Amino acid sequence: MLIDTHCHVHFNAYRDDMDDVITRTLEKGVLMMTVGTQKDTSRRGLEVAERYEGLWATVGLHPNHLTQQAFWDDDELPPDQQPNTIIKTRAERFDASSYLELARHPKCVAVGECGLDSYRIPQGAEFEEVMRVQEAALRGQFDVATQAGLPVVVHCRDAHERQAQIIKEYTDAGKLTRRGVIHCFTGTMEEAQRYLDEDFYISFTGIITFPPRKGEGDLSAVQKVVRELPLERMLVETDAPYLTPIPYRGKRNEPWYVQFVAQKVAELKGISVEEVAEATTANAKALFGLET
Numbered sequence: 001m002l003i004d005t006h007c008h009v010h011f012n013a014y015r016d017d018m019d020d021v022i023t024r025t026l027e028k029g030v031l032m033m034t035v036g037t038q039k040d041t042s043r044r045g046l047e048v049a050e051r052y053e054g055l056w057a058t059v060g061l062h063p064n065h066l067t068q069q070a071f072w073d074d075d076e077l078p079p080d081q082q083p084n085t086i087i088k089t090r091a092e093r094f095d096a097s098s099y100l101e102l103a104r105h106p107k108c109v110a111v112g113e114c115g116l117d118s119y120r121i122p123q124g125a126e127f128e129e130v131m132r133v134q135e136a137a138l139r140g141q142f143d144v145a146t147q148a149g150l151p152v153v154v155h156c157r158d159a160h161e162r163q164a165q166i167i168k169e170y171t172d173a174g175k176l177t178r179r180g181v182i183h184c185f186t187g188t189m190e191e192a193q194r195y196l197d198e199d200f201y202i203s204f205t206g207i208i209t210f211p212p213r214k215g216e217g218d219l220s221a222v223q224k225v226v227r228e229l230p231l232e233r234m235l236v237e238t239d240a241p242y243l244t245p246i247p248y249r250g251k252r253n254e255p256w257y258v259q260f261v262a263q264k265v266a267e268l269k270g271i272s273v274e275e276v277a278e279a280t281t282a283n284a285k286a287l288f289g290l291e292t
């Protein structure tokens with residue numbers, strides 16, 4: 001059994017076949033957490049989770065949804081080859097009371113994804129202002145998680161220094177008692193260690209299946225982190241529909257492809273995939289309080 005701790009199976013990419021994808025995933029023994037990124041997708045994730053055992057939801061406001069922009073992910077194929085990867089967002093202002101209400105839903109197991117993303121700054125926007133708005137929404141969601149007694153799902157890109165500082169500030173103040181996970185981790189071992197010091201988990205996507213870039217040697221930087229990071233602090237995820245692992249890279253991702261992420265972890269650590277499945281599933285259950 002595996003748990004895909006971070007997918008977006010309720011997103012438009014599955015508009016035509018969401019129930020098939022969920023059923024297929026559950027039949028393969030893979031459970032799922034589907035992650036909200038703004039108010040309407042958070043609400044919709046809960047509605048889908050109500051209908052399935054083995055599927056839970058999170059509610060949150062993604063930093064890229066605080067500003068209006070359109071982009072594609074350079075970890076994916078260029079948009080002319082894969083139109084689905086163009087992500088258009090509209091701006092939402094963080095409103096704590098509606099997220100707190102959503103967070104109290106029985107199928108809600110975490111607050112997020114929330115966090116800091118200094119990689120995708122919209123053209124023409126002022127960097128400091130964008131980061132200020134992101135930090136305010138992040139703090140708002142950490143407060144909601146603290147009030148609701150839930151862990152957090154953190155999205156952080158190119159901002160680990162500040163992100164780790166804010167987490168430490170909260171844990172030092174006795175907040176975020178349920179802690180959380182840094183999802184889709186692509187930082188360094190030193191950056192990972194700062195989160196481990198605060199009892200956070202680190203989660204990996206299909207990016208770990210991608211070959212190293214020129215000059216990286218036999219292993220990519222993130223593959224080296226996987227090898228070093230203790231299994232007891234590790235989670236696996238797909239971030240579907242994005243970041244499809246090899247051997248399906250370039251196609252739409254599906255939650256059950258998390259098995260390829262787990263296989264890669266096993267290969268990098270020189271252990272069995274069963275051991276990876278057992279440990280990461282136990283970690284996910286402990287962190288999110290999943291009852292299976």
Ligand SMILES: [Zn+2]
Pocket residue numbers: 113155156183184
């Ligand atoms: Zn993310």
Ligand SMILES: [Zn+2]
Pocket residue numbers: 006007008035113239
């Ligand atoms: Zn995500």
